[in-house]
Amino acid sequence: MPLESLPVEFLFTMTANVSAPTMIQGGPQGSRLIVSVPAGTFEGPKLRGTVVPHSGGDWVTLRPDGSMKLDVRLTLQTDDGAHILVTYTGIGARAADGSTKVYSTPLFETGAEKYAWLNTVQAVGIGSTGPNGVTYEVYALRA
Template identity: 85%
Template sequence: MPMESLPVEFLFTMTARVAPPTIIQVGPQGSRFIVSVPGGTFEGPKLKGTIVAHSGGDWVTLRPDGSMKLDVRLTLQTEDGAHILVTYTGIGARGADGTTKVYSTPLFETGAEKYAWLNNVQAVGVGTTTPGGVTYEVYALRA
């Protein structure tokens, strides 16, 4: 029987600041926006820290229908010094209120023993753009 909802566990809230984009106008896939991430923060019950400045970015494709395809790589640094690579794709669409709602599928990679449990997590992120960036609520899918 199909599920009506998915079991999730809240991981953290992440707020990323973004720099002005480099724009490649109207290519074969749509317009491309290459966006650097100069920093940000994340905080949840099991981990907290910052986004390492300029450790990644977002390669956004603005598609002909007005939606956005996300392709993101970031490095998180926990407050105890561990590094965690986050990669995700996703989709964004402008809402009637002028903000853009974004939905993503983060995966994590780390060699830090304390956070190794993240290596086997498929996460989902639900976010909203802000004037200077984006804020996500990130959840782990649970069986």
């Protein structure tokens, strides 16, 4: 029987600031916006810290229907010094109120024993863009 809802566990809220974009217009797959992430933070019940400055970015494809396809790589540094690579794709679209809603599917990689549990997590992120970047609520899918 199909699920009525998905079981999730809240991981953290992440705010990522972005630099001014570089635009590549009229490419074969659409126009591209490339943005660096100079700063950011994340905080949740099991981990918190900062986005390592300029450790990644977003390679956005602007699609003909007005939506955008996300392609993101970031490095997080926990408050106790561990590094976690985050990669995700997703979709962004304008909402009726004029804001841009973004939905993503983060995956994590770390060698830090304390956070190794993240290596087997499929996460979902639900967020929105603001004047300086994007804020996500990130959840782990649970069985």
